[in-house]
Amino acid sequence: xxxxxxxxxxxxxxxxxxxxxxxxxxxxxxxxxxxxxxxxxxxxxxxxxxxxxxxxxxxxxxxxxxxxxxxxxxxxxxxxxxxxxxxxxxxxxxxxxxxxxxxxxxxxxxxxxxxxxxxxxxxxxxxxxxxxxxxxxxxxxxxxxxxxxxxxxxxxxxxxxxxxxxxxxxxxxxxxxxxxxxxxxxxxxxxxxxxxxxxxxxxxxxxxxxxxxxxxxxxxxxxxxxxxxxxxxxxxxxxxxxxxxxxxxxxxxxxxxxxxxxxxxxxxxxxxxxxxxxxxxxxxxxxxxxxxxxxxxxxxxxxxxxxxxxxxxxxxxxxxxxxxxxxxxxxxxxxxxxxxxxxxxxxxxxxxxxxxxxxxxxxxxxxxxxxxxxxxxxxxxxxxxxxxxxxxxxxxxxxxxxxxxxxxxxxxxxxxxxxxxxxxxxxxxxxxxxxxxxxxxxxxxxxxxxxxxxxxxxxxxxxxxxxxxxxxxxxxxxxxxxxxxxxxxxxx
Amino acid sequence: xxxxxxxxxxxxxxxxxxxxxxxxxxxxxxxxxxxxxxxxxxxxxxxxxxxxxxxxxxxxxxxxxxxxxxxxxxx
Numbered sequence: 001x002x003x004x005x006x007x008x009x010x011x012x013x014x015x016x017x018x019x020x021x022x023x024x025x026x027x028x029x030x031x032x033x034x035x036x037x038x039x040x041x042x043x044x045x046x047x048x049x050x051x052x053x054x055x056x057x058x059x060x061x062x063x064x065x066x067x068x069x070x071x072x073x074x075x076x077x078x079x080x081x082x083x084x085x086x087x088x089x090x091x092x093x094x095x096x097x098x099x100x101x102x103x104x105x106x107x108x109x110x111x112x113x114x115x116x117x118x119x120x121x122x123x124x125x126x127x128x129x130x131x132x133x134x135x136x137x138x139x140x141x142x143x144x145x146x147x148x149x150x151x152x153x154x155x156x157x158x159x160x161x162x163x164x165x166x167x168x169x170x171x172x173x174x175x176x177x178x179x180x181x182x183x184x185x186x187x188x189x190x191x192x193x194x195x196x197x198x199x200x201x202x203x204x205x206x207x208x209x210x211x212x213x214x215x216x217x218x219x220x221x222x223x224x225x226x227x228x229x230x231x232x233x234x235x236x237x238x239x240x241x242x243x244x245x246x247x248x249x250x251x252x253x254x255x256x257x258x259x260x261x262x263x264x265x266x267x268x269x270x271x272x273x274x275x276x277x278x279x280x281x282x283x284x285x286x287x288x289x290x291x292x293x294x295x296x297x298x299x300x301x302x303x304x305x306x307x308x309x310x311x312x313x314x315x316x317x318x319x320x321x322x323x324x325x326x327x328x329x330x331x332x333x334x335x336x337x338x339x340x341x342x343x344x345x346x347x348x349x350x351x352x353x354x355x356x357x358x359x360x361x362x363x364x365x366x367x368x369x370x371x372x373x374x375x376x377x378x379x380x381x382x383x384x385x386x387x388x389x390x391x392x393x394x395x396x397x398x399x400x401x402x403x404x405x406x407x408x409x410x411x412x413x414x415x416x417x418x419x420x421x422x423x424x425x426x427x428x429x430x431x432x433x434x435x436x437x438x439x440x441x442x443x444x445x446x447x448x449x450x451x452x453x454x455x456x457x458x459x460x461x462x463x464x465x466x467x468x469x470x471x472x473x474x475x476x477x478x479x480x481x482x483x484x485x486x487x488x489x490x491x492x
Numbered sequence: 493x494x495x496x497x498x499x500x501x502x503x504x505x506x507x508x509x510x511x512x513x514x515x516x517x518x519x520x521x522x523x524x525x526x527x528x529x530x531x532x533x534x535x536x537x538x539x540x541x542x543x544x545x546x547x548x549x550x551x552x553x554x555x556x557x558x559x560x561x562x563x564x565x566x567x
Contacts, residue, residue, distance in 0.1 A: 070529050070531050070532040070535075071531070073532055073535050073536075074513070074515070074531070074535045074538075077535070077539070078513065078535035078536075078538045078539050078542070079513060081538065081539040081542040081543070082506070082509055082510060082513065082538070082542040082545075083510075085542065085546050086506060086546075089546065089549055089550075093555060093558055094555065094558065096558075097558045209527060210527055213524070213527070217524075221522060224522055224524075224529040224531075224532075225519065225520050225521065225522050225529070225531060226519050226520070226531060227519070227520060232514065232516060232519070235513075235514055236514055239510070239513070260559070261555070261558040261559050262559060265550045265554070268546045268549070268550055269543060269546045269547050269550060270543070271543075271546070272539045272540070272542040272543040272546065273539065273540070273543050275539055276536055276539035276540070280536060283532070
């Protein structure tokens with residue numbers, strides 16, 4: 001009962017933040033979709049980080065650590081601490097600058113004009129939507145399943161998923177990007193703080209960290225090394241998956257919302273620290289859980305955090321943890337949903353059907369309606385999907401990562417052409433489908449069991465296709481070069 | 493340190509950090525250092541090193557041109 005009450009209070013707080021942000025709404029499409037590019041450094045950091053950290057960082061990380069031990073931190077956390085800020089550094093401010101200069105609200109607008117091809121914009125739109133739907137689905141599923149587990153079945157999965165959808169729908173449609181960014185900031189702070197509090201309380205009940213770890217040393221020493229649980233080639237190639245942040249539509253949207261190029265500076269510096277703060281307690285609690293709850297199989301371990309709290313902490317902490325997990329789920333889901341609404345409004349409806357004939361209010365309305373439609377469809381998919389859909393997450397990320405050469409070529413390579421971009425996307429689609437079918441139902445598929453992630457091969461081919469087909473086709477017009485590389489010799 | 497610190501050194505440092513992420517030398521080392529398994533402590537330190545690298549990149553390799561263009565447009 002306490003748990004349900006805490007969850008309810010938390011959801012009301014998130015809704016109030018969304019409602020309050022609406023007071024600053026200026027009634028324009030630019031304000032709804034990118035907050036009129038007024039977001040400052042702190043909110044940008046919290047938005048970028050919160051959007052990237054899904055429920056996986058809280059629950060999945062501890063579950064993986066339960067099985068694989070400390071290697072999970074090197075595989076997913078520390079790699080992200082280097083790769084993600086580097087992508088932000090090289091791509092984010094440049095995308096922002098082009099967006100500000102030419103009024104872009106979506107990434108498709110940028111790429112379509114960069115290579116002067118409506119067809120490419122349309123193909124990219126379809127591919128991006130196809131890749132992001134599994135990501136949305138995972139979020140809703142995580143929310144539903146977590147609420148069900150934490151409340152011991154009091155809240156059925158369908159009701160949990162529906163609650164997450166309705167709350168996100170309310171503050172995204174009402175508050176637009178400003179509401180989303182504010183809610184993200186609040187929610188990111190919630191899951192960062194609650195992760196630490198949970199760790200402290202549980203470890204304190206176990207007699208302190210040294211005593212708790214000593215139990216693992218005695219019973220499961222294999223969890224304190226990497227051993228055979230992670231192959232070296234997997235550690236090396238898994239980093240490519242993290243390049244996906246360079247092509248996520250929701251990341252583009254948050255970049256475009258920054259007030260100035262300099263707004264990126266502090267988020268870049270602090271992002272790696274935020275990763276360590278969230279992942280370290282999650283991984284350690286997963287490892288400590290192996291002593292109290294031995295023998296959990298596969299996805300059963302995803303709720304090791306919940307089980308540890310149930311055993312070692314008061315009920316109110318379970319409610320707070322549920323709030324933290326919901327925070328992680330919703331802070332990703334909201335941005336994804338809004339970015340899809342933005343893309344549909346700008347790249348399809350406005351560009352093809354009603355260009356220059358829609359008022360600003362109509363743009364916002366269409367965006368809101370599409371957001372409702374996407375959430376309804378995703379929720380229906382959630383009701384009929386099997387839980388094994390969770391494995392789609394890594395495939396979704398791999399697809400976005402393999403599209404990374406497109407943004408690099410657009411920003412840094414003047415000679416790149418639409419044929420190179422088409423070839424790159426085509427190669428990603430073909431190889432992605434091929435490897436997906438090869439993997440079948442395997443949860444931990446690597447090429448030939450070598451540890452090499454499929455994304456490494458898809459990315460290499462996608463890069464080669466971009467280079468080869470660009471060089472084989474006619475160089476882009478000078479006017480396009482001048483537009484995107486204004487000084488004539490530098491980068492945009 | 494001068495603000496004209498060569499960018500290429502920072503780019504090489506980023507690559508070296510990427511190589512150092514693959515710490516084969518601690519792969520099977522069970523020692524506890526500062527209360528943590530050494531393989532885990534190494535990667536926590538790696539996060540801090542990545543943060544330090546970003547500080548240097550932001551200070552010495554920032555694309556100042558973007559801000560110059562921004563100011564020009566505002567004028």
